[in-house]
Amino acid sequence: MTPTSASPSLDAAPSDDTARWTPRLAGVLIALIWPTQMLAAAGILGANATSSVAQSFHTTHVAWFGLTFVLVTTLLTPFVMKLGDRYGKKRLMLVITGLGTVGDIIAATAGSFELMLVGRAIAGCYGPFGALSFPAVRHIFPARLVKPASAILGSSVGLVGIGAPFLAGWLVDGWGYKGVMWFITAATALSFVLIAFLVPQIPPRDRRPGFDWLGGLVLGGGLTAVVYALGQGQSWGWTDAKTLGWLAAGLVALAVFVLVERSTAHPILDFTVLRRRPVALVLTAGGLAQAIAYTMPSLVILLALYPHIPGVSAGLGWTAQHNAAVGVTWNLVMFGTGIAASRLMRRIDARHLWWAGLILMGVGYGLAGFFHADETELILTSCLANLGSGLVVAGAPVLVVGVVSKEEQGLGSGILNMLISLFGAVFTALAFAVLATHSTVENGTAFYQDAGYDWIFWTGALLTAVPLVLSLFVPRLRDPAETDAAPAA
Template sequence: MTSTDASPRNAAKGAGFGARYALMLIALLWSAQLLSVVGLLAGNAQAQVAIHFHTTQVAWFMLATNLVGTFIAPFVVKFASMYGKKRVMVIITVLGLIGDLIAALAPNYTLLLIGRGMAGFYAAIAALVYAIARDVFPPRLVGPASGLISGGIGLVALGGPFLSGWLIDNHGFRGVLWFLTAATALSLVLLLVFVPESPVREERTRIDWLGGLLLGGGLASITYGIGKGAEWGWTSGTTFAFIGGGIVAVVAFVVVERVIAHPLFDLSMLARRQVWTVFLATALIAGTVYSAGTINQLLGLLPKIPTISDGLGFSATKAAWIGAPASVLLVATALAAGVLARRVDARLLLGTGAALALLGYVLQSQFHHTASQLLAVGIVPAVGIGLIVAVVPILVIEAVSPQEQVLANGMQGMMQGIVLTMLTQLIFVTMAQDGKVLKGTQFYLDAGFTNGFWLAAGFAGAGLLAVLLIPKGKSLEETEVGQAAV
């Protein structure tokens, strides 16, 4: 009887990825990393969008997507927990595809923003991808699969700049929007054909609409306030109103969740030290490394203008070649980390990644004046980022039960998004203290770039300290994973 019970798990351990799991992995990797593709390509297209539509509000081109994604995230993770992760993934992909089509066809800026806002429905898919990966892969493949899915960001960082340059140079911003439409359509097909539904569900209950509105609206208000703080002024009444109002809404959400019969999130999960420390450390560290890329992008692509700008003036293609070795190393490190996580304490991997990111930003603060310097010192944070992106979902898996997985991913993702938004804006503000405005465009001097790297190093250091708070928990080998496969 014992051998019968154990045989499926042992069989799973003896199998490799195989064609079925490889196709499943590709489908999930594409769905998760499409968010990175959107961020990279849409960010590079902003200048052409502003010129074409003659708008000074081009920030909304990205902000509309982020705000909608933040607002609907609590509902997405709740519906996925009750009705099925694949089902909800398909629904939000369809809604995102409709938004992409509207944006690609938009004759005016207002309709373009409506489309980009609808595309924000897709933003919550990453939380569902990592949750369903836990359920549908065999136990021995959960770690490597999570590492590969996370490490796909290196492929985006490697190929994205080349793709972005080709699309914009040859087809303009419309080419970018149509590519995003095609990429979302491909994601939908891959999900429908290759990804099975997860059998893990929580009990179906009444939806806590009030709690969702308070949480989603509060987080969106905070995100919006941080995003506009540099424009309005960080001490202005409007900035305080949005950020303060958002904080009040989140506090009200906590109160509502404690008294309502069927809360949107089980906040008792956050009372566990194993959970809240993982959320804190991973949000700080991952939010930092994703934000810090802004400094390198501006440093490389802004022109060199004496006394005005100390950018290096690289073409997008040259910048891509400079970053290529680091991107390859990032992918390799993420893959190795996914395998190591079954044998090495994930806290050690995360701490090592944070330490390398910290060291890398310190080095970049001093050595960022030539292509060779950027190429050499960029390798250090790349290894750190590879460890970080691979181990973040693994730590969340180790901290919660299968039934809590999608909700945990959603909560961790929202915390990480807030850190990312806040730090990105702080980076812009810090660099602008040593910058100049020429013909309505903000440029940055060398001291601004230096201080931006030091700010990123400080946040990486805070994340490293937060890792020390995480208690020893179950290892990935001991965690319940692969329910559908087993």
């Protein structure tokens, strides 16, 4: 039985003027949105559960609760994006969501912190799901619907920002970290069911013999070492031998990977694709821009929840529920903008919306550096920034679609996801380094002053200039309605 015989493929769906949204296609998109954005929801839920985990297990190493998941995800991403092309994306989706469910169950029932970390490590196998879901859209949907479907898949993160903070407060207040872990378990299991019944089979795209296991280990290991060093740098000290050692080891591994892959018969990364200027520009700009768009809201939460102590701490001192209520405003803006962009991108050059999004995001966070003293100021500046963020997260996958072929989509989306993680770690480390220079330590706890928050917003604004400048050199994008619509031989 061939991989396509289990369920009919939508690759053969109409790709010309007859292509339109159907209940079946809507169901497929929902089945891809749920597991993709569950990763963002799990991040918010996990962050809110961290304190409960630390108190329940009486550990001072609670940072590993989140770091373990991130490190395993980073290590496995190169393998997932290649194995998806080799064995079929649906099959691999089921494998990694199944492993994620098993890991979540272990974490939810763990009687020790060490066993909890084992569960989190296994659950990290689910982390690279985005490296499969965005390419799946390219292969499943009619060519004329690829851009709007990709934009909706990316911008649906705004829905997570609306509901997850309220859900986190309810679960943590009522059941502690176990409530969070069991919810994540159920949500991951639902992902498995949705994929199994709604996502069609996608035939393997790479049938060449041999697999570059060594290259995957060197690449994933190098990226993991760099992310680990950046994640621990604040607690170890940026000049500490451990920080510098892990960072150096990661950079050396990445350098070795580049040299070795050039002579590998079947490299895990096709450098002939990555050397094309449009691809390199889009992936670098898209990775950095989305890292800023995803990381800045977590830093806004830091400002909101830290106490307000004159002369010591310039936080706003909000409760988690109040922060969630206020945050609904800018998350609605982000989601609504993304949905509008998904429609506009069928008629407007996606680069124009992308440029507008970066400008709005930069201006919004630049103004937030000056105005963040109360709800009104933070709502106005964050809504402006998220008006841009909505265009950015909706536009990034569309830009990738416009510079890679259908066969290269898995590689492009996989690299984009790796860069988002890497740039996100770099930006987070930079943010806390900035905050540390404007902090006051009381009873062993660092409290941040207003100048630190000012520079966090200004740093985010300034960094948006980098992807903006890079993307100005991206040539006109190819339309999948023209490049993918040719019927298969």
